[in-house]
Amino acid sequence: MLFNRAKTTSLPSLEEALPGRAAYPFRLPERHAVLDAPLVTDDVPEGLEVVIFGLGCFWGAEEIYWQTPGVWSTSVGYAGGHSPHPTYEEVCSGRTGHTEAVRVVYDPTVVSYADLVRRFFEVHDPTQGMRQGNDVGTQYRSAIYVTTPEQEQVARDLAAAYQSALTAAGQGEITTEIAPAPAYYYAEEQHQQYLHKVPYGYRCHANTGVPFPEGA
Numbered sequence: 001m002l003f004n005r006a007k008t009t010s011l012p013s014l015e016e017a018l019p020g021r022a023a024y025p026f027r028l029p030e031r032h033a034v035l036d037a038p039l040v041t042d043d044v045p046e047g048l049e050v051v052i053f054g055l056g057c058f059w060g061a062e063e064i065y066w067q068t069p070g071v072w073s074t075s076v077g078y079a080g081g082h083s084p085h086p087t088y089e090e091v092c093s094g095r096t097g098h099t100e101a102v103r104v105v106y107d108p109t110v111v112s113y114a115d116l117v118r119r120f121f122e123v124h125d126p127t128q129g130m131r132q133g134n135d136v137g138t139q140y141r142s143a144i145y146v147t148t149p150e151q152e153q154v155a156r157d158l159a160a161a162y163q164s165a166l167t168a169a170g171q172g173e174i175t176t177e178i179a180p181a182p183a184y185y186y187a188e189e190q191h192q193q194y195l196h197k198v199p200y201g202y203r204c205h206a207n208t209g210v211p212f213p214e215g216a
Contacts, residue, residue, distance in 0.1 A: 008094025020083035056132030070111025
């Protein structure tokens with residue numbers, strides 16, 4: 001983010017992490033401000049699927065996905081850490097272990113999971129480790145959190161294909177974490193669809209400039 005940037009680049013252990021809490025310390029909106037779908041979708045409608053991406057500052061990342069045809073709903077939140085129900089300030093401290101994440105609910109008959117992953121790799125820099133551009137800290141790390149074994153296999157195959165393209169272009173190694181989806185905690189209301197509310201707000205779109213290889 002443009003403010004409160006964490007500079008911690010080492011993940012805390014479970015013992016070092018903040019304790020968190022048993023429930024959200026804030027209220028969540030009921031509807032998506034752009035797509036007019038339910039924002040909190042623990043029970044996903046039949047036929048839709050879910051994936052969680054971490055690709056830097058979640059403001060701009062969410063905008064990319066809500067603009068993607070076939071996406072039914074998006075939200076921003078925190079994933080991959082230890083502290084339950086964290087606040088933004090706690091995540092920014094680097095003491096929860098979470099990355100800023102976008103939860104994407106999509107219709108696979110309209111947009112394929114593979115296309116969402118290809119877009120993921122092209123719109124951020126998956127080689128930067130605990131950062132994206134000028135945003136430094138563990139909350140900006142690259143991640144794909146999958147909800148089925150099939151998603152995991154596709155993500156790993158596409159990561160390998162993109163790594164070949166990056167290597168050919170003289171760029172570094174992908175650091176993206178690919179893992180089963182952990183607990184996902186929704187972020188505060190002011191962060192949901194932030195760039196719809198603040199159209200000229202901060203966007204971090206660090207990327208490699210390397211297109212996804214054709215046919216992969």
